[in-house]
Amino acid sequence: MSKHGKILVAMSGGIDSTVTAVMLAEEGYEVVGITMKTWDYASSGGGKKETGCCSLDSINDARAIAVKYGIHHMILDIREEFGDFVINNFVDEYIAGRTPNPCVLCNTHIKWEALLKRAEMLDCEFIATGHY
Numbered sequence: 001m002s003k004h005g006k007i008l009v010a011m012s013g014g015i016d017s018t019v020t021a022v023m024l025a026e027e028g029y030e031v032v033g034i035t036m037k038t039w040d041y042a043s044s045g046g047g048k049k050e051t052g053c054c055s056l057d058s059i060n061d062a063r064a065i066a067v068k069y070g071i072h073h074m075i076l077d078i079r080e081e082f083g084d085f086v087i088n089n090f091v092d093e094y095i096a097g098r099t100p101n102p103c104v105l106c107n108t109h110i111k112w113e114a115l116l117k118r119a120e121m122l123d124c125e126f127i128a129t130g131h132y
Contacts, residue, residue, distance in 0.1 A: 003027075003028025003029070004027060004028045004029045005029060005030070005124075005125040005126065006029070006030040006032065006122070006123060006124045006125055006126075007024055007029045007030070007031055007032070007124055007125065007126040007127070007128055008032050008034055008115060008118060008119040008122060008124040008126070008127045008128070009021040009024060009031050009032065009033050009034070009071075009127075009128045009129070010034055010035075010036070010111075010115060010127070010128070010129040010130075010131075011033040011034065011035050011062040011065070011066065011073065011130075012035065012058055012062065012130070013035065013057070013058035013059065013060070013061030013062040013065070014058070014061075014130065015130070016129075016130025016131060017062070017129060017130030017131070018062075018065050018130070019130060020128050020129065020130040021033055021065070021066070021069070021071055021128075021130075022065075022069050022071075024128060025069060025070070025071055029126075031071045031072070032071070032072050032073075032074070032122055032124060033062060033065075033066045033071045033072065033073040033074070034073070034074050034075070034076050034115070034118060035058070035059050035062040035063070035073070035074075035075050035076070036075075036076045036077075036078050036111065036114065037059060037075050037076065037077045037078065037079060038078055038079060038082040038086075038106070039079060039082070039083075040079055059075060063075075076114060076118060078110055078111075078114055081110050081114075082106065082110060085105060085109055085110060086102045086105045086106050086109075086110065087102070089102075089105055090102050090105075115127050
């Protein structure tokens with residue numbers, strides 16, 4: 001049983017979400033780390049080393065950090081929603097000569113809804129990220 005409650009922390013594998021997760025655990029929260037898988041890395045045609053937001057390396061970094069600090073960690077597979085909504089929109093906008101920002105669509109239409117649903121499923125009282 002935790003001192004302050006159960007909290008779902010969106011862990012990107014970067015320093016901000018890592019510090020968030022570790023500090024909350026140290027403060028007595030039961031932290032559940034979650035990282036979103038947005039892309040099928042095996043068939044993406046990318047190089048061996050995938051870096052950056054939402055990459056396979058980021059997922060592995062988040063998992064390693066969680067293991068190191070004794071934080072339960074899971075991966076949330078949102079590949080289908082991400083592809084259908086974000087990637088398809090990105091391609092359409094790019095072809096139309098506009099410069100789309102895929103993060104805005106993901107944050108607004110996919111990420112927060114997915115996090116809220118998972119938090120409810122896991123009986124988490126709060127959601128935290130390292131982002132502002």
